[in-house]
């Protein structure tokens with residue numbers, strides 16, 4: 096479906112000395128420098144997979160996606176999507192993919208949303224019956240009814256994003272690239288959008304490649320993650336596997352009655368568990384520990400011996416903290432080989 100081999104991208108930039116003099120000089124004597132944004136990336140994504148492509152700002156996510164959509168030509172390496180080389184077959188490739196780029200629109204600014212959909216119907220040559228069914232389904236799932244008659248420029252960010260999502264999936268593409276689809280949206284819209292993406296993946300088997308800084312998007316939509324760091328892949332694997340592999344920290348939240356004196360960690364847990372800071376007035380105490388060293392049952396029984404526990408919840412390791420840990424190890428450990436070997 097999507098195959099990427101040793102994919103690389105270098106941007107060529109004009110080198111400029113600072114100030115006006117530098118600007119004038121660069122007009123006559125152009126000097127260039129190169130920026131390696133993607134430094135040899137390999138992955139294969141099968142039909143129907145939901146993959147989160149994550150990494151820090153400037154890691155190379157958008158550059159990779161632009162090469163997959165055919166907007167950019169790689170400097171080296173190979174890429175095929177649905178058997179096509181995207182930058183060589185841009186139009187044909189465009190027919191079988193959908194895309195949402197957070198800040199940009201594929202809708203027509205001055206005309207009502209319904210008319211934008213009609214134009215896309217003609218561009219993608221969607222049969223009448225299929226188009227009617229799809230629009231009716233999207234209208235319901237994304238609650239588009241009140242928006243269909245409104246020109247795109249009058250929509251709020253959340254309203255526009257719901258319409259963008261509909262436009263990206265309208266021609267039932269095999270692959271959809273979503274670059275920051277929930278950025279700046281309130282929680283209700285985020286929830287609706289995540290539900291929609293998951294549903295489309297389920298109904299049509301759409302392959303989804305998602306970039307986001309919102310780890311909740313990843314948790315709810317993706318089965319697999321690829322973490323990119325400074326243009327190279329740091330991790331590629333299942334979301335559950337990375338939690339097992341890296342998520343050694345476990346947190347248990349204990350509900351305690353009002354205490355007469357400050358909470359003290361039971362002696363057997365000293366050096367084994369850490370008390371997480373609580374919000375003011377909170378009667379909950381949260382303990383974090385390495386579950387490979389200390390068993391949850393041991394932490395719970397020691398707490399119950401010392402305190403009158405009303406209730407407790409064991410929290411799953413969060414993907415946020417795992418990604419942070421990977422980056423920390425990378426900063427401390429130096430090479431990728433070491434980080435992965437230590438994992």
Ligand SMILES: Nc1ncnc2c1ncn2[C@@H]1O[C@H](COP(=O)(O)OP(=O)(O)OP(=O)(O)O)[C@@H](O)[C@H]1O
Nearest residue numbers: 106108130132150151152153154155156157158159
């Ligand atoms: N058109 C361009 N010309 C020159 N350099 C660029 C260009 N686009 C991106 N870069 C550089 O390439 C690197 C990777 O950028 P890219 O946009 O792919 O990162 P990203 O992972 O998508 O980041 P973000 O999360 O901030 O969107 C960055 O150092 C960026 O400055």
